[in-house]
Amino acid sequence: MEAAAALSGAAGWVWVASYFDLTRRARALAQPWVTRRVHAETQAILRFQRMQHRLLDNFFSVLSCVVSAPFYTGFLPLLFWSGHGKLARQMTLLMAFSNYLGNVVKDLVSAPRPCSPPVRRITVTEDEKENALEYGLPSSHTLMTVCLMGYMLHYVLTYGACDGFMLTAGLSLAFLQIILIAIARVYLGMHSPTDVIAGICFGIVILAFWLVVHDHVDAFLISGQNVTFFWASLSLLLCFAYPEPESPTPSFDFHIAFNAFAFGTVYGVQHTYFHFHSPEPPLILSQQLPLLSYVGRVLVGIPTILLVKSCSKALSKWLLPVMCNTLGIPIVSSCYVPALKAPGSSSSKSSDPKQAGYLQKVFSLFPRKAYDVDTAIRFVQYAGLGWSVVGLAPMIFTRLNL
Template sequence: MEKITMEKTQNGNGRTDAGLRSLNHYQHRLPKWRYWPRQKILPLIRYETPYLAWLQEKMRTPTLDSYFAFTANLGTHTFFTIFLPILFWSGYSTLGRGMLNVLAAGVFWSGFVKDLLCLPRPLSPPLQRITMSGSAALEYGFPSTHSTNAISVAIYAIALLRSTENTMSPVVNIAAQGALYLYAVSIIIGRLYCGMHGFMDVVIGSGMGALIAWVQCQYGLLFDTWIIAATGKQILLVILIVLALVRLHPEPADDCPCYDDSVSFAGVFIGAQIASWDFAQSSLAWPEPSPDTIPYRLATVGWPRTILRIVIGVLAVFAWREVMKPLLLRILPPVFRGLSKAGLLLPRRFFTQASDYEKVPQLLKDNDVIPSVSDIPSLFTSIRHPRRRAISVGPQSEADAYETLAYREKRRRESIGEQSQHLTVEGSVLTNRAPSKLEKYENMMGTGSPRRSPETLAPPSTDTGPDVMPAPRQATDDNDSDEQEIMFAMIKKPRVRYDVEVVTKLIVYIGIAVIVIDFSPYVFDSLGLAP
């Protein structure tokens, strides 16, 4: 594609004016070894979009909208991070560490690939995006982290259910396996139905999840045994390897929050290894089924004290986060400014450096894996009212906007080539037949501008859906610049992020794992909540 060069100016916030950015944004931002595979995969994403729109229209009902929007929450790492501590507190430390391993690997490596290739989600329109999470659409699309998480957890859990050591009754075992299959299928189909991912996104994401689950099944217990018997130097080596992977996480071409989730789960993983190793050395830990098992027996503890254990443990986690996060954000900036002057920092793109701000604002609205206390009421509201979902049409992120503009440019170039041989009307060749449904959907690609419908918007009817959308129009370079500026002004942008947040996340989430595995058992024992 011919390069279009435009002068770059800076707006009042120091960000490049979106209306003057080059359409060859990714070619300029990515090295060739990352740009080449991106350009090879991108046509497949564009090719499958009309088929996804056709599938979505055929399946859409208000009930399915609510079902798939709600069940998508069960595939997020936020759900698992809240659910996993219960496994540890209920005496299932081995299962908890196994789940943590597959989830940490899934979130980190899917985010790694997302930021490596910077591939967009399927275009909207023609797709409508149905979600209960505003931050999900800000990430790149390939691969699907939801699919990675769902498949890795389902395969790992099913493998445990089918093992000879499982003592469940056959009826309960079969029912549990059936629930896991339903869960995985619901998550994967839901990503397609909700317009959040394409076929290739979920296939590759599922493949990554299957690979991660296989590694855990083959080597997970060996790794856990090695960690518990490790020396202090060996634990330090594991920590340094994980930190090195965090630092090597690719720099994205756009302001994508994938890195934040990768850092959070890296912190949880590090904390879990430290806590399991330390707790296994204590006299409080039970040696079976693993040396770091938190003491628990339902017959002895009973349901009231079990519930109280969970409540106290959750409150401890939230208290740690509410205290440590603002504290670290207040004390770290001066430290970072000193390190920056000494040349000891390696800044990341899209993170504001400590030398450019005085202090980090309080009450940052971010995409933390563990929600803040202020977010809890909205979480319960979502659970009580699962029909509350947003249905969006048009670009929602910088990656969406660039893909929309790039596809418009592609269509215009194709139209110019066709005009030399055929009479065209609005980019479509005149023939004796009416355009097919897929052709209408294809004509809608690249036509969108950001907008959001009411929360309970009904699906479009088959009579007025794609026909009302205009085909891409011919535009001058001046019009292109105006369209870009308007589009980038309307899309939802990630908030300003600060360099100290990376270290803050690592410390906070390391501490969360330590509280769950190594601190809470002593609290339970001192309060008489242990067997």
């Protein structure tokens, strides 16, 4: 009943938001104020960047990479394979949840980043260059740092040996990292102070909500009914609930990757929990999982999940356009399928009503004339990645006695 109510609520929200054009109305209220704040803070950012030094550039760039989405995506498989399954599951879902809400606000408000020039913007990695193409408020790095560091601290204090010293040390480290990330985002010219303050505030709200519901979510994930159907339906609804930004940004693509990884993880855990993810799995450095066995898991697991991701992408690039054209779903491709990049290249095959009949008429009712098949391809490849981390890789570990 709760799952059905959640799906009904999400579907109702999609309809209400579309019918009353809530995206445009909310943007008209928030965007001018945020834009004025960002422009007004330009001089403060320039004064702060006067302390620039090559060592600071490198330190803050590395620090931003350590708390970036690619780092956490690479870190989570290692956490799963170390035996800390509950922590890894919750961090995966919390990362997808916080990333979705943060990107929704980004594209809803569509507020600019600090103007560069005059602000000096440092983008060392390709990931940072993509991040610079997104809108500014809130800062995703600070938001996710608050959420993930806060949940890790909660987990350690709840399930570890906790005393006054541990509590003080944990809070101090978490607070220090959040402050350093906030400073780094301003120093690197990626965000204004308003952006990072908004990221911290949103992160605290999301973390507080997650700490209330995380045990219920985990119980549903492990032993609930129709979990895979629920998560697939929710993933689809979240795509339609995503606001349309003023200009195209990579934020929606980032959401799809996180959402798909979470779905693949959910599917894998739901079907393999009692085989490979028991309530008390062997932990790293224990007698059942010595360091050498864990290193073997990493050496076997990393190539396995990368191979699955690559094969999922290749298979979906070939299969999904064929399925869509067969069903009469109008599609285009922005990068993955060159034959569908040209305008009208897909509609020539799918516009004939005799080809798909009823489905063609159904899709003609939707506002979009064509759908980007790259979204589905990206979803399949990252869902395959998530499934391989918790399903396929543990199966191989069992066969190899790792």
